[in-house]
Amino acid sequence: MAEALLLRTLRLNCLTNAYADLWSELYDDSWAQDSWAADWPGLPPLGEAGPAWGWSTPLRTERARRAALVELDALVALMLDIDAEELIALYRSRFPQMLTYESAMWFDADGRKIAENFNAFGHGQTKQHFEQLMAHLDPEVNGPVPDGYTAPFYKADREAEYRQAHAVFSERLRRSGWQSPAAPDADGAS
Known part of the structure; x- marks a missing residue:
């Protein structure tokens, strides 16, 4: 799981070519086979970044960056023997404030965030964009897509995303033969 953790961490942090040497030094060929744990429709494949740093190496959309953060939380939880619940x-x-912000947060097909609370606005978003989104999503109004955004829209749901990512990483760990330090050994002792 350390490889999955490192891939997501570096794709979040290696934002400029100043990180090219670090990326090349730490790059692992196994990353090409890694995939997102949760179902993130529309996101590019996680393992598509090659051994040489390039502009597309870092995760740049708001949705892809959030996806990596959610999956990092699930990975670290597993490493600390914390179950999904x-x-x-x-x-x-x-994190009650984040829970509140994410209760009214969506992402468009291009990965742009659009949220109700001004503290959680996506890059370039205005209050009118959120109002347009609500009109667009309301089946009775069926308003146009907000200016500058691309349908379809995906609702943020961290709890469901945590459950899914945790389950996938748990299964990957199980298949690898890893046993939780808190799990009982063959004799039943922990």
Whole structure:
């Protein structure tokens, strides 16, 4: 799982060519086979970045960057032996403001964020964009797509995304033969 953690971390942080040497030094050929754990329709393949840093190496859209952060949370939770429901309980109890912001947050087909709260606005978003989105999503109004955005829209749902990513990473770990440090050994002792 360390490789999955490193890939997502570097794709989030290696934003400029100043990181080219670091990227090349740490690049692992196995990353080409890595894929997103949660279902993120419309995102480019996670493992598509090659051994040489390029402009497309870092995750640049708001949705792709959020996807990597969600999956990093799930990976670290597994490494700390925190199950999915405990991770969600931590999210609810320790990050109530983020929960509020994400309750009215969508992403367009190009990965642009659009949110109700001005503290969570996506890049270049205005209040009118959110109002246009609500009119667009309302079946009775069926308004046009907000100016500068591309349908379809995907609703942020961190709890469902956590559950899915946690389940996929748990299965990957199980197939690799990894056993949780807290799991009982063959004799039943932990």
